[in-house]
Amino acid sequence: MKRLFLLFSFSFIYILSQSQPVKADSWKIKWNKKTILESSKENEAANTKKIKQAELKKNYSLEISYKESDTQKEKAWKRSFIFFDEADKELLRKDNTRSTKLTAAELKKLFGDKKKIKIYTIAIPSDPDLAARVRVRRVHLCTLELQ
Secondary structure, three states: HHHHHHHHHHHHHHHHHHHHOOOEEEEEEEEOOOEEEEOOOOOOOOOOOEOOOHHHHOOEEEEEEEEEHHHHHHHHEEEEEEEEOOOOOOEEOOOOOOEEEHHHHHHHHHOOOEEEEEEEEEEEEHHHHHHOEEEEEEEEEEEEOOO
């Protein structure tokens, strides 16, 4: 009986070790066509990137793209990007998109006299009934710091 239990335990552990790992959503942020952040983890300290103030006068652009881990989720959820200042005041919202692009001039307007902009994303179900019942949590993608 002990041998049977031991064999069953090892078989179960082997089957679990062969299962596929859970994939996480990921995002990529580019500044002037160069990737400055590629992550799948929400970490405000690690996901802080610096931009030089002089670069805001150039013909640069900021690109944000978000990739869902589950393709079913892409159809069932509407994603938005929201830009906040240091005081947690909403500056800009881009709705129903998984990628967006801002020019350096638009980014300069967002910064104004502030030194930091925090970029978040939220997802809301496409189904209005479900959207009314679900609790929405914003996910921190990146903090842009002006040098």
